[in-house]
Amino acid sequence: MTGELPDGLLAAFEAYEDALAANDHEALAGFFVPGPHTLRGDATGLLVGSEAIAGFRASRPGVVRRGIRSLHVRAIGTEHALIVAENAPVAGGAGVVTQLWSRTAAGWQIEAAQVAASAPAVDPSIWRVVGTPLLAGASGGALSGVRVAVKDLFEVAGFAVGAGNPDYLRSGTAATESAPAVTALLGAGASVIGIAQTDEFAYSIAGTNVHSGTPPNPRVPGGLPGGSSSGPAAAVALGQADLGLATDTAGSIRVPASYQGLWGLRTSHGSVSLGGVLPLAPSFDTVGWLARTSGLLVSAAATSLDPERQLPVAARFVVCGQLVFAAEEDVQAAFVEAIDRLERGGYLPEPVDIITIDPLADLFETFRTVQAAEAWRSHGDWVDAHPGTLGPDVRSRFAFASLIDADEEAGHRGDLAEARDRLDAALDGRILLLPAASSTAPARSASGAQIERVRAATLSMTCLAGIGGYPSVSMPGLVVGGAPLGLSLVGPRYSDLALLDLAAGLAEGLEG
Incomplete structure (x- = not known):
């Protein structure tokens, strides 16, 4: 971590992981900054805008449960932070998630995310x-x-x-x-x-x-x-x-x-x-x-x-x-x-x-x-x-x-x-x-x-x-x-x- 760990950031990250494991669509939508500029990318392409991301989430049956192998936080001033998490799916393999978090009126929310998972x-x-x-x-x-x-x-x-x-x-x-x-x-x-x-x-x-x-x-x-x-x-x-x-x-x-x-x-x-x-x-x-x-x-x-x-x-x-x-x-x-x-x-x-x-x-x-x-x-x-x-x-x-x-x-x-x-x-x-x-x-x-x-x-x-x-x-x-x-x-x-x-x-x- 560089800089002081922003208050509430890790709690928000953990809550996001819990919502992901539960496939709670409503909660997951709330973790992304609303609007047309929010990004989420993976090997299949880039989703632009919170509505597109929410629609993608709603169409998925869920994700394989995963544990966090390592977590790296880089504070960017007081209002932004970069999180890079190395995860370990219970089904095997490994993945890396990179997220840009922003402090908003609603709390910490994800502004951009890139997911790299083990390819089947x-x-x-x-x-x-x-x-x-x-x-x-x-x-x-x-x-x-x-x-x-x-x-x-x-x-x-x-x-x-x-x-x-x-x-x-x-x-x-x-x-x-x-x-x-x-x-x-x-x-x-x-x-x-x-x-x-x-x-x-x-x-x-x-x-x-x-x-x-x-x-x-x-x-x-x-x-x-x-x-x-x-x-x-x-x-x-x-x-x-x-x-x-x-x-x-x-x-x-x-x-x-x-x-x-x-x-x-x-x-x-x-x-x-x-x-x-x-x-x-x-x-x-x-x-x-x-x-x-x-x-x-x-x-x-x-x-x-x-x-x-x-x-x-x-x-x-x-x-x-x-x-x-x-x-x-x-x-x-x-x-x-x-x-x-x-x-x-x-x-x-x-x-x-x-x-x-x-x-x-x-x-x-x-x-x-x-x-x-x-x-x-x-x-x-x-x-x-x-x-x-x-x-x-x-x-x-x-x-x-x-x-x-x-x-x-x-x-x-x-x-x-x-x-x-x-x-x-x-x-x-x-x-x-x-x-x-x-x-x-x-x-x-x-x-x-x-x-x-x-x-x-x-x-x-x-x-x-x-x-x-x-x-x-x-x-x-x-x-x-x-x-x-x-x-x-x-x-x-x-x-x-x-x-x-x-x-x-x-x-x-x-x-x-």
Whole structure:
């Protein structure tokens, strides 16, 4: 210690440790200086402002109890002090916490904190199983050295599919061979380093799982990662993998890509084999990939897409006002600013046309109903036989799905075919530009109602690619309130590789 030990400081520190051990959210919030300038950082990122810190605390189940191994206090005048505490978690390992305390009218409070804890060898919220590698790739291929995180819907030789549910995993059997989408990457030289977590049965876009936990979002500390490809997305964003192999039914690649500042591709429906992939809604399910760079995404796509079926596409762009207005106002503003910037920079070679699409509510309801009917057909028997095993959000969706009768499904299937034709006519071979999600990543502490509202708004935007069977890219480049937001491109069927090339060009315009 340097200087005289400030009165009451150690008592405040001990009270804080007691509140932490008890996971007393209200008491913990009171230990941080209120306002927008308070800081808390750890390996997953920096939280700015007391509200963000309180929200992060509220979303955590608690921390491992710890003892204090050593305590160092450095007084800074009479109103501030620096505390560095070396702690010993009862589970093992060691950690260091550095705190700047300030004397306020409410007593001693923390103004800034940095937490350094023992990192787990494997984060179970991200990974179900890992290896070094799990499956090695062929030598000398175009993807040599690339580390792949495989979403837990794909068959991986020697392992059962878990679908984000431990009971489903226990009832499964190990695959004798890997899914074609996995073997394509292995054949190109990539190695599978692990099977990554998914939202249960991929029936969510939030990124939460009551069994394995919520993976971190390194770009938005305290924010949801996006799902259902939450595990592969987090692994790629954290640098634990280079490529995520995933699926997208209603936005399960594009939403986590948007939330975490990644590149993501939903492929044209039917362009990549779904063999060995657990279905959700086969009329909409697609295979795709997540990466930190467009170049790797192109290389990955080229391993599975048949070049003879890939079509060129003209650089003609459209915007649908109804889709943009479905997003939150700050997202609308960021999107309009980006389009204006790309137009002024000459990256959109022709004027962007404004088009109208049938009421989004009708399209979304049609998509939602058919998706649910197929989800129940895929998994209803298992869900009925295993009551109480699903998280509340996924359980509610299957409950809705169970009520759809044959006549209702048939009516909406007719609507779906008509909607597809109308979308083809409205787009007319042009590229649709829109925000990749209706918002940036919601806070983990957001209420169920808030998350459901964001989900419905986002799905009303992302479902168009599913209805049309179109490829869709989510590319990083927009920022709202410091958080990443994807710019989405939706192109004609089988224009996947051409769409990626166009997106890479637009990315240069947004970076310049």
